[in-house]
Amino acid sequence: MAAEHEGLDLRLLGPVRAWRDGTEIPLGSARCTAVFSALALHADQVVSREQLVAAVWGDDPPASATGNVYTYVSALRRALEPGRDRWAAGRTLTSGAGGYRLHVPGPAVDVHRFEALRERSRRHRAAGDQRAELAELEAAMGLWRGEALTGVPGRYAEAQRLRLTELRLATAERRATLLVELGRHDEAISTLRMLVTAYPLQENLHAVLMSALHAAGRRAEACEVYDRLRDLLRDETGTEPGAALRAVHGRVLGRDRGGAGPAPAAVFVGRTAELRLLRDAVAAAAAGRGGSVWLKGAPGMGKSALLAAALRDAARPGCRIGWGVGDELARRMPLGVLRECVESAGAGDGEPLAADGPEPGIVDRTVATIRRAAAEGPLVLVIDDLELADDATLRVWTALHALTGELPLLLVGAGGPADGDRRLDELRSLHPGEVVLPGLTPADAAALVWRTAAGPPEPRILRRLLADAGGNPCYLRHLAAGAWREPGGPLPAELVAAVTAHLGPFAEETRQILRAVAFLGADSGRHVGCTVPEVAAVTGRPADEIQRVLAPARAAGVLGAGPRLVFRHRIVARVLHEGTPTALRLMLHRSFAEKVAAAGGAPELVVAQLLAGPVPPGPWAGRWLAGHVEQLWARAPKPTIAVLQRARAQYTVDHDTRVELTAWLARLLFLQGHGAVAEAGWVAARATDPALEAEMRWIVAGTHERRGDHAAAADVVRLVLAARRAPEPWLGRFRTLLTRLRTDLPGDPAAPITRTAGSADPISVIG
Incomplete structure (x- = not known):
């Protein structure tokens, strides 16, 4: 059978067209093409008549829909096999069991080739082979010839068009990012300019373009990209660029949070013990005693706000204070973060830190410079996001701890958990009593919401905000700002940007598995978690591989430490779930339900997936429910x-x-x-x-x-x-x-029933 169809080439990534051995096959009317597209997307699988009717006409088909499907299938058979005798059985498009099957191998359909290339690129990325990953992505992008399923009518085609467009954008964005990382800035910029023209409101694409221009030394052009998008957003949507894009703009301008000190604190509550510890350390430095503090916490837990509140008045007792912030850009510059920190304290004037020469010399010279500065008077050096600092800064920072016992030098580092980062091992050994920030207490969390929101939220809304944020101050602020939105409405854009930025450092495969966890754990707006075997069932990946991929998320505090996969902050699961385009979200829930059922997973989990949004149960779900309803009834x-x-x-x-x-x-x-x-x-x-x-x-x-x-x-x-x-x-x-x-009937209850001619059965008319 395979040899019969080797010459078929079906293209859906653009106008829908089909060829056999180089000769184009006429596909007929728009609705006939819609039927063909549904069959091609399910190549070599049976598609029921009901599915085809739903694909073309949606939930309200005309009475003639089934007959029209027969007509379209007959026309497609004639087009696909023009030499077939009218009464002979078809071989390319067959019928049976209430459905139809297009007998073509997956690689004959460009959509399936595109998805296979993306999967291979993902494997290359996991292996760290950027060039091989880029080659697969370029081959995938080369399959596109315009908008997917151009002009094809029907709800199903629209959902597929949206899904494929999202995948195309993600593929293009990743390809451009790779070009930047490989130093091919001009190619990346050329590609990205075309993309932002085609998708003028996509902030992610603009962010990558700005980064590419900045890396190529074209800062002014990068700022122009930001200005144009900001003006367009204001005119078209009445909104401002999101936090992630503003952060890129800040890096382009060279005004990350570093040299000017901490960002002004908005509203700060709680953290009484931590505040006292930091203020006592500053007082000790002012009195001539040095020390060091290492503050750790998950993203958004308020490390920067705590530093700002605790050290705001540090200069009053005569301390000089310097601030630095680690980030991906500064990480590429030896001593970049430490130079920023020391210079902002005014402690390196006339003797700038130099990163040239052999490594031991760099460390010794830098330590000597800071020793002289601390000998002149109390010095407080603060580095936020310490785990993102460059290697030279970390080596000097570690060496500086020897000075804190003899000079009024206070070292304050803050960062994420980063438990798996070997670069920090020696530094960890110097901080057996590191300060780990927990979530805010319910009382402090409620106080933060009350002081941030426009007015006291209703008790029901407050309970939802506290449960979603899990004590994370960053998430609480954003949720409080959007507390007056309609229930079930979109999440605040700033909140989505914050969560996305917190997940940004993870590898793509980790983010993909986290999204699967969010989908599997979704239950009526809550997040109840799932198990590793359940994630393995829906992703097709071994359990030990899933544990490895999720290890960074556990270390960073995104997931809890228990055996069940539960997000520490429920809002992260909501962003991953609700931030997925609706059509793709419904498809994933339907797919997950089927895969969990096929793997013999918990029936209530299958039902939770079928109930997660308007996911219409298909034929398989009906049959599955019929076989499990008694078990389900007993459990849920x-x-x-x-x-x-x-x-x-x-x-x-x-x-x-x-x-x-x-x-x-x-x-x-x-x-x-x-x-x-x-x-x-x-x-x-x-x-x-x-x-x-x-x-x-x-x-x-x-x-x-x-x-x-x-x-x-x-x-x-x-x-x-x-x-x-x-x-x-x-x-x-x-x-x-x-x-x-x-006893409760009027008249004579024993009288025989009488019905007038033409009266209806009072039961049969129901339904």
């Missing part, structure tokens, strides 16, 4: 009812399965004491099994009785007894029910 009653209600509303579930699931829904609603007339009546009108029909009518009668509508209940009983289709055990139960109802 409310989600079981919710997913059955959603499945009942989906016409893509086949008729028999839909009847079975609706019957279960009626049973469970009745057991919970809820009304089940509509559900049970719908099944009773369609059931072919007399026992099932009797059970559903029993539920209808029982629901009426509970509501006190004894006449309606009696009508149902009399209809069942008159029809005599129910098995004898059921007839006995209905007779007993009628006897019980008699």
Whole structure:
């Protein structure tokens, strides 16, 4: 069969076109092309008629939709196999089991080739081979010929178009980043200028372009890029550039938080013990006693704000204070961070720090310079984000600790956990009592929200903010600023930028696995976490590899330390989940549900994925639910009812399965004491099994009785007894029910039922 179709070349990354052995195949009308696109995206897989109808017409297809699908498939068969006899079975496009299958190998479809190249690039990135990664990405980008599925109508095509566009942008951005890292600035700049023209509001692309221009020494042009985007955002959306882009702009201007000291603190609460420790250390330095403090905490935990609050008045007792900040740019400059720190204290005037010459000489000369400065009077040196400092700065900083016992020199370092960074091993040994910042207490967190928000938030909103932020001051401030947004609305852009920046230092594979954790742990707006085997099931990666990839996130405090994968700050999971484009988010949830089910995972996790947003259960989900509903009911009653209600509303579930699931829904609603007339009546009108029909009518009668509508209940009983289709055990139960109802019926309850000509069965009309 494979040899039959070796000459096929199907292209969806642009206008949809198909060739066989170099000859283009006419695909017909727009809707015919939509059917072809859905089949090609599921190459060599069966696609049901219901799926094709939904792909082309969405949730409201015309009555002629199924017939039109037959017509389109017939036209495609003639186009794909023009020499086939009219009555001969097709070989390229076949039908069976209520669906159709396009027999082409995945590599014949450009979308599948694109995704395969991206996957290979990811493996090269994990191996640290930048050039091989770049080659795969360039091959992937070379497959594009315009907007994916250009002009193809239908909800499915639109969702795929959005998904593929997001992947294209991510691929282009990563390719440009690699070009910059490999020193090919002109190529990167040329590519990025075209991209920002095509996508003028994409801040990430502008950030990479600004970085490329800055690396090429073209700072003025980088600033022009920022200014144009800022003006465009103001005109088009009424917003300002996000925090991540502003940070790039600050680096281009050379005004990172360093030389001018700490950023002004906005609102600061709590941290009483830490404040006292730092202020006592400054007082000791002013009195002639040196020392050192190493402050550690996860991103956003308020290290910089604490330093600003504690050291704001350090100059009053006669201390000179210098500030430096480590970052990726300064890391490339030997002694860059320390020079910034010393010069801002006015301690290196006339004797600048030099990074030239053999390494021991650099350390010795720099230590000697700072020794002379500290001998002149108390000196406080502060380096924020110490783990990002260059190697020369770290070596000198370590050597300076020997001076703190004899001179009024106070060294204050602050940074993230960075437990796996071997460069900091010697420095760690000098700080057995390092200060680790925990999350704010609930009382301090609430106080920060009250002082940051425009007004006191409602108790319900406050509880949600505190739970989402997990005591992280940075997240609390951003959440408080957006506390008046509509529930369920988009997260504040500044918050998304902050979380994205905190996750930025991780490798792409780590961020991808973190997103999978966020999706698997999502449960009705909360984050309940997941297990490593569950992540392995949806990603197809071994458990030990997942543990390795997530180790940096655990070390940085993004994930908790327990065996279950839970985000320490729930808002990070929300950003990863809600920040994913809607169409891609729905596809991932549907895919994760299917993969967890196939791996035999917890049924309630499968249901959580099906309920995470408007994810319509497909045919496989209907069959899976039918086989697991009793187990689900015992473990998670409310989600079981919710997913059955959603499945009942989906016409893509086949008729028999839909009847079975609706019957279960009626049973469970009745057991919970809820009304089940509509559900049970719908099944009773369609059931072919007399026992099932009797059970559903029993539920209808029982629901009426509970509501006190004894006449309606009696009508149902009399209809069942008159029809005599129910098995004898059921007839006995209905007779007993009628006897019980008699005392509450008006008139003569024993009178036979009478129905006027043309009157409808009061049950069969339901549903």
